[in-house]
Amino acid sequence: MKKILFEILIIATLGFFTYVTAEPMNRAQVAASTIQIELGVKTNPYATPTVVTLLREDPTTQVYQVKLDHEGSGRISLLMKGPKGFLYKQTRDLHALMIISGFFTGEKSVNLIGDFADKVMIGFEYPYSATDFQNDPGTVLQFVRKTPAQIALAITWLTRQPWMKEKGLSVMGVSLGGVFMPSGLHVAQLMGIELERTVFVCTGVNLPAILRDNLKEYIHPLLLDTIVSALVAPTLLMDPKQHIPELNGSKLVIQADHDTVIPPESQAELWSLLNGSKQLVLLPGPHVNPDQTELISLIQKTVLENQN
Numbered sequence: 622m623k624k625i626l627f628e629i630l631i632i633a634t635l636g637f638f639t640y641v642t643a644e645p646m647n648r649a650q651v652a653a654s655t656i657q658i659e660l661g662v663k664t665n666p667y668a669t670p671t672v673v674t675l676l677r678e679d680p681t682t683q684v685y686q687v688k689l690d691h692e693g694s695g696r697i698s699l700l701m702k703g704p705k706g707f708l709y710k711q712t713r714d715l716h717a718l719m720i721i722s723g724f725f726t727g728e729k730s731v732n733l734i735g736d737f738a739d740k741v742m743i744g745f746e747y748p749y750s751a752t753d754f755q756n757d758p759g760t761v762l763q764f765v766r767k768t769p770a771q772i773a774l775a776i777t778w779l780t781r782q783p784w785m786k787e788k789g790l791s792v793m794g795v796s797l798g799g800v801f802m803p804s805g806l807h808v809a810q811l812m813g814i815e816l817e818r819t820v821f822v823c824t825g826v827n828l829p830a831i832l833r834d835n836l837k838e839y840i841h842p843l844l845l846d847t848i849v850s851a852l853v854a855p856t857l858l859m860d861p862k863q864h865i866p867e868l869n870g871s872k873l874v875i876q877a878d879h880d881t882v883i884p885p886e887s888q889a890e891l892w893s894l895l896n897g898s899k900q901l902v903l904l905p906g907p908h909v910n911p912d913q914t915e916l917i918s919l920i921q922k923t924v925l926e927n928q929n
Contacts (some may be wrong), residue, residue: 633668649863651805656858660770661693666812667781668697668774673708694770695748697778702731703741710784716817717741717779718791721772721798721805729911734793734822734920741784743836745775745798752839761851769852769859772805773812780814791818793924795909796882799824799891800831804859807867820919821874823909825887826861826894830851865894872899873927875920880906900927 657663668689678682683705685920689697701708707715718740722730730744748771749764780790799821806819825831833849836843840848872895876888891903902923906916 640882644680647867649807649867650811652858652860652863653804653811653867654863656769656804656808657773657811659693660767661759662770662773662808662812666774666777667691667779668694670778676700678705683707685792686929689774691774694767697748697771698746698810699775700731700744701741702736702743707784708782713783714786715741715784716786716789716791717743718793718820719743719745719775719779720793720795721745721802722795723797730795730798734795734917737921737925740791743775743779744771761848762855765852765855765859767825768801768825769804769808772802773814774810774816776805776809776816777812778793788815788817790816791820792816793820793822794824795822796824797831800861801859802827803861803864803868807864810867810869816870819868819870820870820924821872821891823875823880823883825883825891826865827884827887827890830859830884830887831882831903838859862890862894865891866896868895869897872897873924874899874901875923876901876903877906877916878903879906880908 625663654663668691670687671690672686672688674686677820678684681704685701685702687699687701687709687723689699691697703715703717716739718734718737720730720734720743720919722744731742731869734742736742747764776790776792779785792802794800801820802821806816809816822884829849833845835846836848874895876883880888880889892899904916904919904923906913906919909916909920911917
């Protein structure tokens with residue numbers, strides 16, 4: 622417990638310093654830069670692939686598990702699904718879609734949205750699972766600290782691959798993933814990355830409400846509020862409210878009209894914070910889950926119909 626309180630104090634102090642020294646500077650840029658510096662991304666913006674495992678293949682498709690290591694941000698895990706031989710192509714002509722979802726594995730993230738025939742599908746895996754939170758509540762702090770940096774490092778590595786088309790990477794944040802995505806994208810922007818498009822699916826900006834709903838299936842009710850409070854306390858640096866207005870490029874927002882996880886006011890605030898080119902599509906259905914096949918089909922269709 623002392624360790625948890627100490628880390629909260631350090632991060633809170635860092636966040637307070639960020640805010641009181643940010644005027645007249647841009648607070649979001651200072652926050653993103655702080656994330657870079659704290660986890661060593663500023664001095665070393667590249668993660669190194671250390672494990673590449675072919676999980677399965679058929680005559681047309683291959684699925685790989687790729688693990689990247691970074692001294693400051695730890696191990697980054699990605700599941701990658703694409704046309705046979707894609708990982709070693711040198712033609713830089715493929716588009717890709719990286720999905721950051723709730724507490725799903727990379728494979729479940731990919732399956733959550735389904736396949737896009739013209740894209741390599743990439744599922745980002747969080748550095749910690751809900752089970753880790755149960756075993757050691759202190760990991761929630763590391764989860765909040767590491768996730769934005771890991772997203773940025775994964776994006777940087779993907780855009781440098783010899784098969785990736787220049788500016789051919791899109792990133793999709795689904796549910797809780799849409800909350801963590803903005804800070805990771807902002808850090809990637811500071812590293813010179815330009816995306817094809819950013820997609821928000823069934824998400825918003827109310828951190829306590831969204832975290833509580835996403836964690837309730839994994840955390841005992843008596844511990845839920847404590848865990849959520851521990852998660853929210855150090856989130857000043859990655860709060861999506863400050864990073865969303867900074868995002869460049871086109872944005873597509875897809876919301877469900879009967880979403881019981883993301884409140885309407887949270888959806889509306891997300892939309893109002895986005896600057897530049899943006900589209901909003903409201904689909905019939907509940908919050909997206911793997912069993913919502915009809916909604917998933919509609920999301921796929923919407924993404925395809927709203928290509929740049």
